Amino acid sequence: MSSLETQEAPARETLQDDAATSPRRPTGVARLLAGAQLNKFSGLLILAALIIVFGLLRPETFLTLANARSILATQAIVAVLAIGLLFPLAAGAFDLSAAQNLGFSAVLCGVLLTKQDLPVPLAILVTLVVGGVIGAFNGFLVAVIGIDSFIATLGTTSLLLAGSQILAEGAFIGPLDDSFLAITDQKVFTLPIIVLYVAVLALLAWYVIEHSPLGRRIYATGANPEAAHLSGVATKRLVFFSLVTSAVVASAAGVLLASTLGSVSESIGPEYLLPAFAAVFLGTTQLKPGRFNVGGTLIAILLLGTGVAGLQLLGAPIWVTALFNGIALIVAVGAVLMVKRVQERRAVRRAAQAARQVAASTPVASTTA
Amino acid sequence: MSTTVADRPAALSVRGLSKTFQGQQALRQVALDLQPGEIHCLLGQNGSGKSTLIKILAGYHTPDPGSEASVFGTEVEVGPHMAEKSGLRFIHQDLGMIDSLSVADNMSLGGSFPGRFWLSDRQHVRHSQAILDSYGVKVDAAATIGELSLAARTLVAVVRALHFGPAKDAILVLDEPTAALAEADKQLLFTLLREVQARGQTILYVTHLLQEVFELGDRVTILRNGSVVATRPLAGLDHDSLIELILGRKLEALYPDHEESAGVAVLQAEHLAGGNVKDLSLSVRAGEIVGVVGLMGSGAEDVPHLLFGSRPRAAGVVRVDGRDVPPDAPAASIRAGIAFSPGERKRLAVLGEWSVRENITLPRLKGLGRLRWMSRRAEGRDVAPYVAKYGVHPRDPEMRLASLSGGNQQKVVIARWMRSGAHVFLLEEPTAGVDVGAKRAIYDAILQAAAGGSAILLMTSDFDEAASMCDRVLVLRDGVLGASVPRAEATTDRLLGESISRSRSKDSLHV
Known part of the structure; x- marks a missing residue:
């Protein structure tokens, strides 16, 4: 398939490459x-x-298959976190706290399992809910109070680091229960099951962000919040929602990381x-x-x-x-x-050309229906 | 004033200027002569080559070989250094001011600060103030640019341009400086430009607005399809002949005829207040076009925003079809059937990096594709008829919006709201910065919507437009309704008179 792509690209390139007429030619790079x-x-x-x-x-x-598996497995956590980050970034907000949230959630989940002896599903549920609350806090700071998302989530990062340190008390938490490790320690068609989780999450995010009206509105918020607002998009609500989403997804990544590692410490995340x-x-x-x-x-x-x-x-x-x-x-x-x-530059030139064509062919006034 | 002493060489003379982009000729053997001390207007539709010509003069584009230019009789090379060498100074639409700095600081940007080592704010302000005063511009040099009106900023930009670089004969080039100015504010700028002219400086004035040409210009050069059609003294021209020169044919009429056919009241507002509006009640019936005009600060500029909810409503009730519309909630207003096309198109209306398709569908995303799955193909099919109907050019819905001309962007905004299913249209300056041909297309769209039973409120600073398009024009003065002028009595003069009378009698030159 890659050879097909290479053949197609230069053809299009020559069609549109008109940089020679530009006053300041873009650099070769x-x-x-x-x-x-x-x-x-x-x-x-x-x-x-x-x-x-x-x-x-x-x-x-x-x-080797083992190497492929290893790459996929090590990148799975990054992938989950990154997919979550797409939501606030598309809406024009940064969530810098996502990685520390991941670390905090891993520690929290570990503490709930070992010190509180909660059953696995309940521990996961509580962790995700706490993640959601953290996201809501970010959302409150950014969408309600109006703090710049970069600064607000930087602050939250520090709060979460403190939270991790309070929970872990400087020690490793673990070993975690086998039933918890089993969440990630399985294979589907020779691939680690965590890859399947990523695939499901990616499909879901792909639908929401790229093929649903909600996603279009999120993008609109990021593209021009004022114009989006005046087109009926609830921009603040979407920024809030997107920060909650990235936080919950980061929490889920934390749970998965805790499960793959088997024991966690306050230093993971960043x-x-x-x-x-x-x-x-x-x-x-x-x-x-x-x-x-x-x-x-x-x-x-x-x-x-x-x-x-x-x-x-x-x-x-x-x-x-x-x-x-x-x-x-x-x-x-x-x-x-x-x-x-x-x-x-290309677009400007193309538009100028198009305008000239109109001027040359039909007078503009007669284009009305 | 019309012609200058013939023995002085032209302030700027350009001959045989051509520009080819990929085999397309944007300019063909253009000749332009500016007499010293004249105000020379440059007219032409979008795409006529106006902006290419300006960009060549500014040194942004290099012309095809074979062009010649001279400045006060001295040959110069047309190229990147011409502007600087020949004293050409440009004032572009965005003015290039830094909002957070003072007027004095902005005036020194790119030029010189008084004093060599130690910048004294007080001395600096005094120096700048003296320059401003000498032109009769009543702006406080210590004020921050951001707190000034657009009109005041434009005046500062003009004075700054004249004092930029070495003091010698300047040729001032203004590119549509009044696109966003209200009628009274334009007069302030014109007064200043006449003062500049009286000092012997030369002005090249680029505009879409024919009235301005007649009001201000000595001579006019008209471009069509990249060629100069005519350079003439304005004294012998009238409005219609100018339009004919621009279009190359007669325009039936800029403003289409329409029948008054008003039904029941659709949009009602009672005791509305907020922004500069103190107390305003109005009602627009189905099929009716109601104009809202007024000077800057009269409140007219706030009316569509207050009705739509994009500026805080301090008091009052807004109803659509008899149902209350909550304040400060654009989304709720859209659900009630209101559409709003704001005047600040770039900031408030369009998503420049998005395609035409996505810009049109934004307010109503339901039903694009099956099972809530939005597909680009279904969306494209949905949008195509709107792109065609409103004459968006180029007709490709995948074009990036920012690459369209202002007029076509406006058509996209109109198409967006027509598609949204709204039946109340609040239009703020719908034809600002739009060329004559596209204007007519927008007027036709407005009339079509009215004929279809929509209620239309048209807020405009173009009194001619208000007088010609509206069934009724509401003139605001100091935040209240000054007059309601029926169609039969609405003329530009009457509207201007109504907006000025009593209010602003103090010192109309003060900004």
Whole structure:
């Protein structure tokens, strides 16, 4: 399928590449990226390239089912968190507290299971409800009081860290009960069951965000809150809802993480913030360019996960993960901006051309029905 | 005033200017001559090449080879450095002001601050104030730009442009500076421009509004399809012949005829207050077009917002079909059947990065695709007839909205509300910044809606539009109803007179 994509992309590129007439020509990189943008599946191409390169370099370890399973399983938690983050980001709000919420929820769930001896379903339910309350608190700060979401959720992050520390009292919580571990310790068609959870969540989010009226209104809130409000969109309610959603999903990610780890501590959580945001922003360059979308996010996660796993198999030191994620985030956001600039220039030129055609063919006044 | 001494060379003379984009000629052998000390108007429909010409003068586009230009007789090269070398100064629609800084600071931006090492605010303000005073602009140089009216900001922008760079003969280029100004505020700008002209400076004035051309201009250059159709003194031209030159044919009439056919009262408001409105009652019947006009600050600009709920309603009742509409709740107003097309299109009406399709469907998303599953194809099919009916160009619903011209964006907003199933339309400045051809399309859409039994409230600062389109025009003065002028008596002069009478008699030049 990848060869089909490569053949199609250059054709479209030459059709629309009229940069030669532009006064300030975009740099080669930007144009290259704009070309990649037109090919909305460039992420998959890069993924394929990574697999081939690592496969050639480490055929015995990289090209194995075990490695694929391991990549999917380690990225599943990031994927859950990232899918949750799509909601507030699409609505124009940041939820920086999601990763710490994940950590807090993992600790909370562990404490409920070990110290309170709650049955597994009840412990999970209570954790998710508390997650929802945290989201409602964020929503209250942002949508009701009107604090900038970046700052409000930064504050909440610190509150949650304190919460984790109070609950854990500096100790590891665990080992957790086998029936709790069983939630993630199963296989479906040789794949870890957690991958199935991600798939179900992704489908649900895909419908809500990209194919339901609710999702369209969420996007509208992010695109132009004032115009959306005047078109009847309950923008504040949607920002509130989106923050609650990301918090509940982050809690669920925390529960899954606790289940995969078997024991938890107060220090987990923050390390998931950057990969999740990197994936979401990188995702906006894929499938539906310029928009936060589920499919693009998943592609980005696979890309980042494969890259990190491959580098580790090549014997790269531990800091490569952080380096790779940081570069990916900066490049992704930078690429989005540059691509936008190139697209805008193209659009202006196209519109000018269209206007000239109208002026040349029919007088405008006669176009009325 | 009409012609200047012939022996002085032209302030700016451009010859043989062409511009080709991908084999499409945007400009063909354009010649433009500005006499020193004249106000020269540049007219043309959207797409006529006006903005390309301005962008070439500003150095943003490079013209095709073969063009020549001279400034006061000295040859200059048409290119990125021409504007700076020849004293061309541009005032674009967005003015380029920083809201949080003072008038004095804004005036020094990009230019010079008085004093070399130590910036004294007081000295700086005094210096800027002196410049403003010398032009008779009554604006406090210490005030923050953000707290000034748009009119005052425009005046500051003009003075700033004249004092930008080395002091020599300036050629001021204004690109539709009055698009968002009320009638009385335009007069302030015109007074200033005449003062600038009296000092011997040259002005190139780009506009859509023919009245302004007649009011202000000495000569006019008209572009059509990239070529100059005519450059003439305005003295020998009238309104109709100018339109004919712009369109290349006669326009039947800018304002379509319509029959008055009013039914029952659909929209009613009693003792409405909020913003600048102190106490206003009104009612609009089915099929009726009611105009709302008034000077800035009269409250007219608040009326549609108060009715719709986008500005806080301090008092009063709004009813649609006899049912109360809750205050400050646009969503509830839409459910009651009200549509609102705000004047600040970019900020309040459109989602620029979205497609035309998504912009049209936003208020009513039900029924696009099966089983609550929105599909792009179903949505496209739903939207297509609206795009066609309201003449949105280009006719592609997937176009990014921000890439359309202002007029076409406005058509999209109209299409959005027609599709929403509303039967009360609040239109604020629906034709601001829209060219003559698109205006007619919008008027036709309004009349069609009225003929279909909708109640229409048209808030406009274009008195001519109000007089020609409305069955009744409500003139606001100081927050209350000053006059209700029936169609038969509504003329531009009458409306202007009604809005000025008594109020604002103190010092109408003060902003």
